Amino acid sequence: MKHTLSFRRYLILLAVMLTVSVGDTMLSHGMAQVGPVSAHHLGLLLVAMKNPWIIGGILLLIGYFASYLTALSWADLTFVLPSTAFSYVVIALLAKFWQHETISLYRWLGIMLIVCGVGFVANGPSLTEHPPKPSEKEMEEV
Numbered sequence: 573m574k575h576t577l578s579f580r581r582y583l584i585l586l587a588v589m590l591t592v593s594v595g596d597t598m599l600s601h602g603m604a605q606v607g608p609v610s611a612h613h614l615g616l617l618l619v620a621m622k623n624p625w626i627i628g629g630i631l632l633l634i635g636y637f638a639s640y641l642t643a644l645s646w647a648d649l650t651f652v653l654p655s656t657a658f659s660y661v662v663i664a665l666l667a668k669f670w671q672h673e674t675i676s677l678y679r680w681l682g683i684m685l686i687v688c689g690v691g692f693v694a695n696g697p698s699l700t701e702h703p704p705k706p707s708e709k710e711m712e713e714v
Contacts, residue, residue, distance in 0.1 A: 577698060581646065585655055587639040593662035595632030600671060602626035647698040657690045 577585075602625030603609075609616045620626050643652045660683045667673040 581643070581698075584639050584643050585652070588636060588643055588652075588656045589659040589662060591632045591636035591639060592656070593659045593666060595629045595636055596663060597666040597670060598625045598629030598632060600667070602629060604671075648700055651698045654690050657686050660686055 602623040603620065605625065606616065606620040606623055609620070640652070640656075643656075664675055664679070664683055668675050
């Protein structure tokens with residue numbers, strides 16, 4: 573099977589992984605500063621929208637969405653989503669060293685299982701090849 577990923581396409585997948593990882597971590601950091609939000613105090617979400625960490629996280633997630641759409645424009649969903657699974661490792665590292673979260677051995681093992689599963693996807697083509705559709709002239713001949 574032919575691998576169709578160029579250097580630019582690898583950069584797009586890297587952008588997907590990094591923007592979602594850092595964006596989600598920034599949202600987590602900002603919400604830790606804001607505090608719990610309940611159904612009775614939804615106005616607190618408007619306050620949260622003024623937090624610079626949350627603003628930064630939202631901007632990065634917009635970048636994630638743009639790079640994700642770009643990747644989906646040239647590859648199958650079943651290739652793009654698993655190929656960005658390394659973002660789980662990046663998020664875990666950011667959570668551990670920046671957010672000071674405790675990550676259990678079971679979580680690390682789960683993350684490693686997900687990342688190892690990417691190997692099955694990475695060896696296949698990035699886009700399903702469909703047979704060419706017959707032209708109108710060919711259809712008339714049949």
